[in-house]
Amino acid sequence: MKVLVPVKRVIDYNVKVRVKPDQTGVDLANVKMSMNPFDEIATEEAVRLKEKGVATEVVAISIGVPQAQETIRTALAIGADRGILVTTDVDVEPLQVAKLLKAVIDQEKPDLVIMGKQSIDGDNNAVGQMLAALLDWPQATFASKVEITGSKAHITREIDGGLQTLEVDLPAVITADLRLNEPRYASLPNIMKAKKKEIAQKTPADYGIDVTPTLKILKVSEPPKRSGGVKVDTAADLVSKLKTEAGVL
Amino acid sequence: MPVLVIADHDGGAVRDTTAKTIAAALKLSPDVDVLVVGDNARAAADSAATLEGVRRVLLAQSPALGHQIAEAVTDAVLAVAEGYDAILTPATAAGKNFSPRIAAKLDVNQITDVIEVIDASTFVRPIYAGNALETVQTSDAKKVITVRPTAFKPVGHGGSAPVELVGAGADGAHEARFVSEEVVKSDRPELAGAKIVVSGGRALGSAEEFHNVIEPLADKLGAAVGASRAAVDAGYAPNDYQVGQTGKVVAPDLYVAVGISGAIQHLAGMKDSKTIVAINKDPDAPIFQVADYGLVADYKTAVPELMAALSAGAS
Numbered sequence: 264m265k266v267l268v269p270v271k272r273v274i275d276y277n278v279k280v281r282v283k284p285d286q287t288g289v290d291l292a293n294v295k296m297s298m299n300p301f302d303e304i305a306t307e308e309a310v311r312l313k314e315k316g317v318a319t320e321v322v323a324i325s326i327g328v329p330q331a332q333e334t335i336r337t338a339l340a341i342g343a344d345r346g347i348l349v350t351t352d353v354d355v356e357p358l359q360v361a362k363l364l365k366a367v368i369d370q371e372k373p374d375l376v377i378m379g380k381q382s383i384d385g386d387n388n389a390v391g392q393m394l395a396a397l398l399d400w401p402q403a404t405f406a407s408k409v410e411i412t413g414s415k416a417h418i419t420r421e422i423d424g425g426l427q428t429l430e431v432d433l434p435a436v437i438t439a440d441l442r443l444n445e446p447r448y449a450s451l452p453n454i455m456k457a458k459k460k461e462i463a464q465k466t467p468a469d470y471g472i473d474v475t476p477t478l479k480i481l482k483v484s485e486p487p488k489r490s491g492g493v494k495v496d497t498a499a500d501l502v503s504k505l506k507t508e509a510g511v512l
Numbered sequence: 513m514p515v516l517v518i519a520d521h522d523g524g525a526v527r528d529t530t531a532k533t534i535a536a537a538l539k540l541s542p543d544v545d546v547l548v549v550g551d552n553a554r555a556a557a558d559s560a561a562t563l564e565g566v567r568r569v570l571l572a573q574s575p576a577l578g579h580q581i582a583e584a585v586t587d588a589v590l591a592v593a594e595g596y597d598a599i600l601t602p603a604t605a606a607g608k609n610f611s612p613r614i615a616a617k618l619d620v621n622q623i624t625d626v627i628e629v630i631d632a633s634t635f636v637r638p639i640y641a642g643n644a645l646e647t648v649q650t651s652d653a654k655k656v657i658t659v660r661p662t663a664f665k666p667v668g669h670g671g672s673a674p675v676e677l678v679g680a681g682a683d684g685a686h687e688a689r690f691v692s693e694e695v696v697k698s699d700r701p702e703l704a705g706a707k708i709v710v711s712g713g714r715a716l717g718s719a720e721e722f723h724n725v726i727e728p729l730a731d732k733l734g735a736a737v738g739a740s741r742a743a744v745d746a747g748y749a750p751n752d753y754q755v756g757q758t759g760k761v762v763a764p765d766l767y768v769a770v771g772i773s774g775a776i777q778h779l780a781g782m783k784d785s786k787t788i789v790a791i792n793k794d795p796d797a798p799i800f801q802v803a804d805y806g807l808v809a810d811y812k813t814a815v816p817e818l819m820a821a822l823s824a825g826a827s
Contacts, residue, residue, distance in 0.1 A: 358619070393622075401687040425695035426693070427692070490801075498821045501805055
């Protein structure tokens with residue numbers, strides 16, 4: 264079974280995000296970039312499927328600037344077998360990412376796609392569902408447990424107020440939630456090995472996909488700042504302030 | 513041109529999130545219809561009909577719709593989508609699951625997690641965990657939008673819209689089937705809609721301590737229980753307690769953060785609360801930068817004192 268894992272290069276989740284003064288976007292110059300944390304979980308899950316003998320090949324794909332190659336190398340160091348880099352300077356929107364992935368899938372014919380539920384930059388939480396729609400495949404989003412038996416997958420999903428389990432026929436798209444697994448740290452030998460693995464270089468034009476944005480970003484601004492209030496000395500003070508000043512008790 | 517709101521409901525009635533999404537929809541068009549998809553969801557449709565500003569309620573029913581299976585919901589929505597300029601869904605776990613599937617089937621990008629409607633084609637949405645706000649404009653003829661419910665005030669009751677049965681779409685043999693569901697039963701209010709939320713962080717140190725300290729305080733205040741991602745990752749609290757960018761976004765009247773340092777991802781989930789209280793022994797914890805009232809103290813002494821002060825005030 265072949266598993267495709269889309270991975271995205273995003274601002275590292277520990278970095279404080281700063282909006283550019285001209286409101287055209289977020290300042291990414293000289294900022295640490297990493298693999299989207301949810302994609303790391305997806306990669307880990309795919310590699311575990313391979314280690315269990317369920318998957319035979321794990322292919323990592325990234326769409327973005329040339330440096331996204333480093334993100335693919337990270338996936339290869341975790342244990343993916345080879346990579347595909349689709350290079351573009353455009354900040355590709357979710358539907359266009361899904362169309363590109365579909366074109367790749369039409370060639371690669373994987374049995375399963377595992378990807379992060381959302382990227383921590385655009386926060387759209389959309390590509391997995393869109394890809395499943397375009398492929399007419401079933402989707403299992405926000406997965407916290409994945410079990411594959413033959414041509415079916417049992418997926419436990421996080422829903423409001425609890426968990427839901429679905430059975431889906433493969434091929435399918437699964438999106439990873441936080442609790443699916445804890446990604447490993449790549450070992451030095453594996454990082455070295457990853458350098459020798461193959462990464463195919465592509466462009467959106469190779470797949471005949473137009474990645475021109477469809478939405479117009481008018482501006483990116485800072486959220487209203489919340490200023491810190493007062494410090495109270497005792498719990499009794501706190502209760503009296505909540506009653507009299509804030510009026511919330 | 514009319515717009516359609518996909519209702520969030522529990523079978524018996526629509527949730528508050530639906531009333532809030534209708535409020536957002538009314539900023540796009542005065543003609544707002546509500547689609548209720550479910551199994552035996554007549555009562556939910558009737559409750560949607562009482563919401564102000566609703567022109568009519570459409571009800572689509574089948575067993576797969578009862579479990580909000582994305583493929584089935586998408587079919588039901590596509591069956592009625594033609595007459596609408598926009599399709600709005602509350603950004604709940606279920607809505608986030610099916611709405612992008614609808615968008616892709618309609619060949620449009622989704623406008624996700626809208627917190628402000630500027631006009632019928634211009635919207636504001638948070639990106640980077642709420643650390644930036646993006647104003648986007650679409651020229652799509654049909655817009656697919658998810659709405660962050662906490663950003664809108666719910667419409668009132670007092671309407672009396674007609675309810676019409678519609679088909680469930682191509683609801684045939686789906687490749688995704690419902691197996692089971694495990695819903696945590698609780699007497700406490702639901703986290704996403706609670707007026708008061710008490711959350712605990714990593715400082716609690718164990719699941720027992722979380723249970724013994726946070727839960728009694730929440731019950732004393734009639735509050736829902738939340739947790740930081742750090743507390744959830746450490747196993748002190750279940751994942752559905754998680755408040756933050758990767759968990760639930762809440763905006764209660766009162767948010768009490770106990771032993772939470774205030775990581776960016778947590779702040780993104782609660783900074784729109786009306787009043788924020790932080791209890792933390794580290795005076796430099798970032799949570800104090802957003803708290804209206806800060807108490808620099810160890811929760812081990814502060815929470816019992818708070819409980820005592822609340823009891824004293826009540827008598």
